[in-house]
Amino acid sequence: MQGHDLGALRRLNTVAVLQALRAGEPLTLSRLKSATNLSRPTLELALEDLTTRGWVAEAATGEGRSPGRPARRFRFRAEAGRVAGVDIGLHKIVLTLADLAGEVRATEREDIDPAMDGADRLDFLRQRLRRFLDDHAVRAEELWAVGVGVPGLVDEAGRIRSVIVPEWTGLDLGRRLSETFGCPVIAENDVNLAAVAEHWRGAARLTDDVACVLAGRRAACGLLLGGRLHRGRRGGAGELGSLPHLGLASAHEALQWQHGDKEGESEITALVRALESDDPEAHAVLDAYAARLAPGIAALVLAVDPDLVVISGGVTPAGQWLTPRLTTHLRDLTLHVPQIAVSTLGEPGVSLGAVRTALDSVDTILDNPTGPLPSTTR
Amino acid sequence: MQGHDLGALRRLNTVAVLQALRAGEPLTLSRLKSATNLSRPTLELALEDLTTRGWVAEAATGEGRSPGRPARRFRFRAEAGRVAGVDIGLHKIVLTLADLAGEVRATEREDIDPAMDGADRLDFLRQRLRRFLDDHAVRAEELWAVGVGVPGLVDEAGRIRSVIVPEWTGLDLGRRLSETFGCPVIAENDVNLAAVAEHWRGAARLTDDVACVLAGRRAACGLLLGGRLHRGRRGGAGELGSLPHLGLASAHEALQWQHGDKEGESEITALVRALESDDPEAHAVLDAYAARLAPGIAALVLAVDPDLVVISGGVTPAGQWLTPRLTTHLRDLTLHVPQIAVSTLGEPGVSLGAVRTALDSVDTILDNPTGPLPSTTR
DNA sequence: CGGCATTATGCAAGAGTCCTGCATCATGCA
DNA sequence: TGCATGATGCAGGACTCTTGCATAATGCCG
Structure with a gap:
């Protein structure tokens, strides 16, 4: 003090x-x-x-x-500066531009070839962000910070460890990009950013202890405790997938649904359509999935006892049918079943969380009581 | 702001x-x-x-x-006031008196009949604390705050939920005692206080993300994340005992040791003696115990990824043999095995954590920027 | 259209807090 | 005894915040 x-x-x-x-x-x-x-x-x-x-x-x-x-x-003057949020996953990149009040000004999404290797992927990210900023006439001195969500763990020093893009392991993505774009760039685990976003503008606005569970091909979890992101040592908090006793890693196997009639329709869309028409088989599949998800979520709930669990990821469209089943299964496993909600932000959530992280980084400049108050024209 | x-x-x-x-x-x-x-x-x-x-x-x-x-x-002037820390368990009460710098001035321990019911137990607590304060000439106006560790969950509002002293469930112990003693009294889960104490003056001084595992007849865990106590909704964080997949609740069954030679010697003391003399059977018992503890701790580690896990509770005397075995078993279950340390405070830890909590309550008076600075003579 | 209540604004006076700087004091060392 | 060193005492000056009064602009009512 x-x-x-x-x-x-x-x-x-x-x-x-x-x-x-x-x-x-x-x-x-x-x-x-x-x-x-x-x-x-x-x-x-x-x-x-x-x-x-x-x-x-x-x-x-x-x-x-x-x-x-x-x-x-x-x-x-929210228009005095811009921040960007990026979500770069295995299959896609989502870019979001916002002003200093967090108002979204533009969003862009593009598919990525999942086979693209780490070096190409980094170049791709750089190039698309550069083009995105140019397209929306963001001058270099206007850009205050960038947040980037990556599919992997990020430790306190900013280093990535990823099994999805293994070549990025050890990479300090934030430092690399901050050299390119001339402003702070903060890399963060994508699920963590989803949790941040749900707390900021999604299903978790009313509570400060939230676990955001990514349910889909991957199983992972972001934790917001006391309103702050909890990373854990080396960013590994919430990674319950690796404990075989809980069977979280293989839960997605129960979610097979091959009954799609229409051509080009995704598995989850077909499942949702079947659920809407009260197909008993579809409900059975979802219940089986909930049953395999439950022990992992129960362990999480017992460990940190959050106010709210937000379900996000691939199954989000089926969320309204999933949550009651999950609640039922959890009742047998935990003392208190927390509230369970479905993500209200969906896929753009991660890039929105990245925007929030970028804004936090701007805030630290203002909160520093020493030194003069900065100007918006740097 | x-x-x-x-x-x-x-x-x-x-x-x-x-x-x-x-x-x-x-x-x-x-x-x-x-x-x-x-x-x-x-x-x-x-x-x-x-x-x-x-x-x-x-x-x-x-x-x-x-x-x-x-x-x-x-x-x-640390002598300008006093705070007290109390640990009331099923079998014992520990009282600690400290000055405003946290220096311990007196400690007292007494056994309690485990059959004593809730109402008598509250009276007993009141009476012993009163006598303890009188014995050490603490005047009412000198006592600034009291912390109390209880064997049960305490929610944000201060209400207890305990299976060990079931009659205390729903009790607002802090409010009751604060009326008696004329100063703030803060009730808190005993394992949480053990974690606070280890962070303050024990094995966890160097880190801000700590899980303190109580291993003995009870299995519970206190979490300190980002340097702050994490209670969770209704104080239930760390209660992994109830998940059957992990088998934490029954782990203590593996710790049977009936080979005590000397009369009146406790089970754990006998076990430690056997370990010291390299009794292979004793090591096998401890290894089996570590194996049954491991899945629960692994779930905790994967959920919050702490820097350090502190083992406390009944097995503390055998800690130096337990930790390497635990590390071995955890290696198969988690991505990263955290540091594991044995409690350096032992049984008095809880009441020391209660002292720290009482001191925190004094600090909030000082940190309030509005209103005049209080005097030590109130 | 004009007076009145209401709310915002301009300006000056006053009180409080902090910092800088110089002269003075007390000690150890040569 | 003289000197270097660091602590102390005491103004002077600069800055910030607040209070209070006079003034300006608007809506409402007669």
Whole structure:
């Protein structure tokens, strides 16, 4: 714990004003006053400072609902910068562009040849992100941070360990890309990012202890405990797939469904259609899958006792039928069955979590009380 | 995030000075200056304030090693208050008295009749704590907080759920006792407190992600993640005992050892003696126990991936033989075998963790930036 | 259309906190 | 005894926050 200077006090107060404005709607001085407990002259000075640095602008006066002189309103200049979120999996890449308020400005998805090797994949990622930024006229100095979700574990130092893209094991993807794009790039396990996203804007907004279970070809889990991502030593938290007693790794075998009538229809879509028409065989398949998933989830629930388990991944479309079955099976295995919800974000969740991680990295710049408040034009 | 006025700044700085002194040795003004980044006049004002409020006193000047005028030295008045830690189990009660620096001043242990019911047990706890405080001349206004470890889960609201003392289920022990003793009383699961204690002063001082496994008649686990206690919804984190796939609840059956020669010697003491004399049968028993413990610990390790697993509870005396066997068995079950250590605190660990929890509760009073800095004489 | 209540804004005065810098004091060493 | 070294005492100055009053702009009502 450090002592604070008068200058630090002012910086602290200025950031407090900025945070209040970032939270949402444009605010008048009166509202800022009650939000920050600061006096009006102090607020005016802080706002002037923030305005010259490009963080804040005066908004149009709101509709004059109240009597009296209309108040000026100030807003956070979300357009002052951009962050990007990338989800690079085995089969696809998803790119998301957002402003500093986290508002999504553009999204793009493209299939990848699963056979593409690690080096080509890195080049591909670089090239597509570069093109994506160019397409949306993002200048280098506008880009504040990038988050990247990868299919593998990422340790605290940023090094990857992946069985899906084995050549990336040992790679410090963040450092490599940050050299290319001239801003912080944070690599993170994709399931962890899905958990972050569900907590931010998905099914887990109301709780701070969430386990996000990826159920599909892969079985993995992201943990958000106390509102913060829990990685564990070397990023291995939630990797229950490898314990044979629980049979999580092979659970997907129970999800076979070859009854697709229509050409080109995916297995899960066909299964969902069968479920919708109350096909008893389809329900039996889903129940068997739930039964094989249950011990692994039970171990997770007993270990960390989350408020909520979010089911995401390939089975998401069948989620509404899966959750009650899962609840039934869990009742036999755990003391307390947690709430179970289906991902509301689906596939774009990972790249949205990557955006959130990038925004967190921007926040650390602002939270640092020493040094001057940065400007938006760097 | 709130704005701060000049008064809050001063309070912030004063607390920073106090924290610097709390950390350890008495400090001179120069050392405080480098520790807090504050100027000398500011430090002097803060120290005067802290002195009149009773938090700080001038210490004897250290041995004049350096040239120049000898500097005054200031120290935290740890004797300005007391906190107590209690561990009430099925078979025993342990009481610990400490000063505000966490220095232990007294400890007491007493057996309890395991058949004692919930109501009598609460009275017993009250009476023994009262007597313990009287014996050591702790006046009511000197006692700042009490921590209590109980054999059961404690939810966020402070309510207990226990199978060991079933009558306590639903009890808000903290509120009840705080009315009796006139200070905050925090109830917490005993294994959680063991984890806190090992992190504070035991085997887990160097790491912030720790699982503390209670191995003995009971099987339970306390989790400290990111340096903070992780309770989970309703305090159920780490309760892997109930999952039959892992067989943790019945593991203790493998630990039978009836070969005690000496009268009155406990089972574990006899086993340790046999291990010391390289009795192959004793080693086989321990190996079988490790094998039955391993799947549960593996599930925990895969779920949260801690840096360190601390083994505590009844088997602690045999820990040095248990840990290598456990490591061997875990190697087959997990990707990464974490470090495994034996509790260095043993049985008093829980009450020491209770002391730490009580001290944390004192800290929250100091950390609150609004309102005046409290005095030690309330 | 004009007065009134209501709310926002401009400006100055006042109080509080922190830092810098110089002179002074106390000790160890030559 | 003189000197270097580091601690202490005491202003002066700079900065920040708050309070309070006068003024400006709007909606409402007569």
